[in-house]
Amino acid sequence: MTNKSTNIKDVAHLAQVSTATVSRYLHGELKRMAPTTAKKVAAAIEQLNYVPNAAARQLITNRSKTVAIVVVNVADSFSTEIFKGACSVLEPAGYTTAMLDTNSEQQKENQLINAVGLSTYDGLILQPLSSDVAQIKSEIRRSMPIVTLDRHLDYSPWPQIISNNFEASQEAAKYFQKHGYTRAIVLSSQIDVASTRQERFQGIKSVYQQVELIEINETHYNHQQVYCQLEKLLTASSEKTVIFSLKERWLIEFLPALIGSGILAAKNIQISGFADTTLVPAIWPSAKMIIQNPYKMGALAGQTLLKLLNNKQDIQPITTIPTTFK
Known part of the structure; x- marks a missing residue:
């Protein structure tokens, strides 16, 4: 004792x-x-x-040696990998980390940012739900080191860690168009909420003028209804079709049912989208995915926050972690 x-x-x-x-x-x-x-x-x-x-x-x-990491949704491996990456840097430096989940709800994000500002955290790593700098600023209650990631924020006062979303989507779309895929179906969470999705969608639309979009509300949606909508689109045409998922979660959720129905057995359908793990290729080996590195993004966010905490000056306002198309 x-x-x-x-x-x-x-x-x-x-x-x-x-x-x-x-x-x-x-x-x-x-x-x-x-x-x-x-x-x-x-x-x-x-x-x-x-x-x-x-x-x-x-x-x-005047230090608590604690850091808050606010993520969009722990149901997404992207968010959990961000947290792991940040912890790999911050914990050896003596900081205790706390992951706070907004569950893709704007009101909850506002409440959590507010709570962090009223608590004794030394700093904040934020994966914001939206790209509204003014909204984020309004919820911060005190001056503290902040690093954002996974969203491009215009006129942001904080260092940002982002991916090359537009270029990655465009590269993948050009590949499929070159190989004769004339039709694109996009699966996505609500696009207008996040700059990440907007950039990815625009990258695809820069190649495919006509894109059939299925938007899914993360907080409340009917799985069977979404699947039926996807199935209807896939069986409505014999064109060579590529399914782009702007988030890995939706492929993991709907891919098994598509395989079970036999729809994907047709040679004119291909699977693609953004991936944080190897789960989709494990389920469907022919899938060609855009591989992100959220762990590296989290680690870099941790390194940047440590520099801010130690008053270092060599900090880039925006750092882009490139994706890989496989």
């Missing part, structure tokens, strides 16, 4: 060092002391079962 009366002076006395040395050790500044000194401090901490008082440390350093 922890002895609550033990303090930093007790550790310093047992280790025969100054309290400043113990403080440096607790803050990970091991380069500022000899290895033998660090071992003595560690041994004293273990012997006394000393636990630093986080509240007291925060008062001294």
Whole structure:
């Protein structure tokens, strides 16, 4: 059991060092002391079962050593991979991370951003639902380091980590058009909500003038109704058709039923879209996907936030992580 009366002076006395040395050790500044000194401090901490008082440390350093990571929807592997990537950088630097899920709801995002601003988080990594900078600004209650990702925000005051969405969609569309696919069906969450989807959709439309769109409301939709709509479109024409999904989740949800119905057995239908995992090619090996790297995006967001927290100046306003078309 922890002895609550033990303090930093007790550790310093047992280790025969100054309290400043113990403080440096607790803050990970091991380069500022000899290895033998660090071992003595560690041994004293273990012997006394000393636990630093986080509240007291925060008062001294004005740092809580916590970071909030607000994501759009944990149902999407993209969001969870962002979180993992950010954690891979922030946790070794001594920060505790908290993932907050907006569940693709604007009101909930507003509430979470507001709550982060009213709490003691040192910084925020934000995957915003929309691209409305003014809306985001209105919910931030105090000045703090912020990094956004996965959305292009015009006139943003914060560093951004994004993908080459328009170019990636355009490249894939050109490939299918070159191979004789004259018809495009797009599966997507509501396009007007996010710049990411708008850019992807425009990339496809820059190649295919006529695009048949199925929009899905993430918060409430009828699976069978969406499937029937997709099935009707696919059986209405014998043209060579490519199905583009602007989010991996929808292919994972509807692809098994399409395979089971035998519709995809026809040689005139191809599957494509944005992917964060290898699940779609595992289900349908001939699928040609646009591979994103959300883990790398999260890691870069973590690195950028650390620079902001340490008042570094070499920060790019926009960093693009390219996709790969396979």
